Amino acid sequence: MNERLYTLIRTLAEKHSISIDDYRYILDNYCIEAADLLRELAVKARKKIYDNSVFVRGLIEISNFCKNDCFYCGIRRSNKNCSRYRLSSDQIIECAEDGYKLGFRTFVLQGGEDAYFTDEILCDLITKLKEKYSDCAVTLSLGERGRESYLRLYNAGADRYLLRHETAMKNHYEKLHPSEMSFQNRMNCLYTLRDIGYQTGCGFMVGSPFQTNEALAQDLKFIETFKPDMCGIGPFIPHNSTPFAAEKVGSLETTCYLLSIIRLIYPSVLLPSTTALGTIHQRGREEGILAGANVVMPNLSPFSVRGKYELYDNKLCTGEESAQCLNELCDRMRAIGYKVVIDRGDIKKSEGKRNLLQRKEK
Numbered sequence: 001m002n003e004r005l006y007t008l009i010r011t012l013a014e015k016h017s018i019s020i021d022d023y024r025y026i027l028d029n030y031c032i033e034a035a036d037l038l039r040e041l042a043v044k045a046r047k048k049i050y051d052n053s054v055f056v057r058g059l060i061e062i063s064n065f066c067k068n069d070c071f072y073c074g075i076r077r078s079n080k081n082c083s084r085y086r087l088s089s090d091q092i093i094e095c096a097e098d099g100y101k102l103g104f105r106t107f108v109l110q111g112g113e114d115a116y117f118t119d120e121i122l123c124d125l126i127t128k129l130k131e132k133y134s135d136c137a138v139t140l141s142l143g144e145r146g147r148e149s150y151l152r153l154y155n156a157g158a159d160r161y162l163l164r165h166e167t168a169m170k171n172h173y174e175k176l177h178p179s180e181m182s183f184q185n186r187m188n189c190l191y192t193l194r195d196i197g198y199q200t201g202c203g204f205m206v207g208s209p210f211q212t213n214e215a216l217a218q219d220l221k222f223i224e225t226f227k228p229d230m231c232g233i234g235p236f237i238p239h240n241s242t243p244f245a246a247e248k249v250g251s252l253e254t255t256c257y258l259l260s261i262i263r264l265i266y267p268s269v270l271l272p273s274t275t276a277l278g279t280i281h282q283r284g285r286e287e288g289i290l291a292g293a294n295v296v297m298p299n300l301s302p303f304s305v306r307g308k309y310e311l312y313d314n315k316l317c318t319g320e321e322s323a324q325c326l327n328e329l330c331d332r333m334r335a336i337g338y339k340v341v342i343d344r345g346d347i348k349k350s351e352g353k354r355n356l357l358q359r360k361e362k
């Protein structure tokens with residue numbers, strides 16, 4: 001590793017900020033030694049804040065109807081091969097019941113942009129979940145909605161919102177999405193969510209078509225300035241019934257490299273080792289944790305629909321991916337020196353910023 005690369009990595013670990021050009025330099029000069037150093041520093045930074053705890057989230061995929069037509073996504077509206085489903089509120093509550101018994105203290109309601117899930121239906125559902133499980137966090141991942149809607153869901157009790165920005169480079173965004181979708185609106189949604197008081201998560205795919213290191217450097221700068229509470233990154237994986245069916249899979253190495261970098265940019269961030277990472281490699285999940293991730297999100301959807309939330313080919317939904325197999329996941333984490341904890345798993349901000357987590361009344 002050359003001296004500039006070494007110095008940049010040390011600076012990142014100490015100052016949590018470098019220039020876009022410097023991010024670009026770290027990406028352009030990927031090598032095993034740099035990956036090892038980043039990993040070592042990332043693990044140290046995470047250990048200081050979270051020790052060896054891994055947080056788990058029960059992921060409930062509430063609907064695969066989607067009004068959007070993102071070129072990469074298997075549940076895009078034009079995919080006629082997708083067998084559509086949506087869960088009823090009762091089914092969702094049953095999933096949470098199962099999850100609670102298994103030890104989950106965060107429920108993530110994730111779905112395509114499905115007009116069926118109006119504010120009324122969602123507020124009622126969130127209220128019920130929070131009444132029943134006041135010790136749990138409810139995370140929403142339901143795409144772009146208006147400020148009013150986000151506010152109503154927040155006031156009903158939702159704690160967190162995940163909305164991947166997908167890419168921080170406008171012209172790259174436009175190559176991944178049809179023209180009716182807007183980069184600016186997506187970014188605005190993230191700032192609105194943050195402003196309302198949600199713990200907010202952004203994220204992107206690694207190795208998506210047309211992605212360059214320049215685009216990734218911009219993603220990293222965006223993360224540095226936005227400081228998301230959560231950040232979901234995983235490799236792009238082609239789906240057979242999308243325009244990107246013949247594109248290349250993103251790499252495990254680059255994803256892990258980026259996980260380490262993101263941990264150093266913002267040591268407190270909640271960083272999942274994603275299903276996509278587990279899908280491209282047998283030990284993907286473990287490698288993600290060992291690179292600096294501290295969250296795993298097993299699938300808690302009803303078995304009858306599990307195969308249908310197919311964002312990409314061969315998406316895992318069994319084994320360690322399954323909430324019901326939490327024991328297996330615990331064993332796998334233990335084997336690499338980590339422990340799965342029964343906890344809401346909120347972000348631990350540094351001294352002085354603690355009360356940022358108190359819910360704002362709106």
Ligand code: 5AD
Binds near residue numbers: 203276
């Ligand atoms: N490969 C990997 N990730 C994907 N997503 C959607 N399609 C794919 C794919 N083909 C991710 C997007 C989206 C999240 C729900 O899943 O980043 O925000």
